[in-house]
Amino acid sequence: MLIRTEQTPNPATRKFLPGQNVMDAGTRDFADAESAQASPLARALFDSGMVEGVFYGRDFISVTAAPGVSWTDLEPLVLETLLDHFVSGAPLFAAGSAAGILVADDTDYGEDPADAEIIDQIKELIETRVRPAVAQDGGDIVYKGYKDGHLYLSMHGACSGCPSSTVTLKRGIESLIRHYVPEVESVEAV
Numbered sequence: 001m002l003i004r005t006e007q008t009p010n011p012a013t014r015k016f017l018p019g020q021n022v023m024d025a026g027t028r029d030f031a032d033a034e035s036a037q038a039s040p041l042a043r044a045l046f047d048s049g050m051v052e053g054v055f056y057g058r059d060f061i062s063v064t065a066a067p068g069v070s071w072t073d074l075e076p077l078v079l080e081t082l083l084d085h086f087v088s089g090a091p092l093f094a095a096g097s098a099a100g101i102l103v104a105d106d107t108d109y110g111e112d113p114a115d116a117e118i119i120d121q122i123k124e125l126i127e128t129r130v131r132p133a134v135a136q137d138g139g140d141i142v143y144k145g146y147k148d149g150h151l152y153l154s155m156h157g158a159c160s161g162c163p164s165s166t167v168t169l170k171r172g173i174e175s176l177i178r179h180y181v182p183e184v185e186s187v188e189a190v
Helices: 040-047 071-088 113-136 165-180
Strands: 005-009 013-017 028-030 051-054 061-066 140-147 150-157 186-189
Touching: 013 071, 040 051, 040 071, 040 150, 051 150, 113 140, 113 150, 113 165, 150 165, 165 186
Parallel strands: 150 186
Antiparallel strands: 005 013, 013 061, 028 051, 051 061, 140 150
């Protein structure tokens, strides 16, 4: 089995492509060792003590190195852990875990029902244009809300904490969304 490795715009994060589906649907972000308990693979990566974040996409895994950790030291360990996992056919999530349950975000932006058409346009643009582009860099972006001309998005994986994420959000995503949906005045990360 060959696992390809790609650099991302975030120097602390690398994207690993195992050549097969990782998640059948959706994505999963593990921001700390506690959240990684739901996945034996994520837990094994965090157990190294050199990992600060793990993100599962459809066909990739992004791993964020802890501060001060060199990719020269970490990459072989990540590759070995991924190879062991995929070759053994181990499950991605622990049996009986709540891995498949989607927990609704408790953030309430008080969306106006009159904005339903605008929100539908925004969501379609995010799904068809923004998310595929962001996934190429080892991350994900999720719609969180829209109110009074302000669009709220959440960045995950390689995008979370990336030095260029603000530029991507403001110059790339905001200009794209505003071009097609002029009612959007600004895009904010939450």
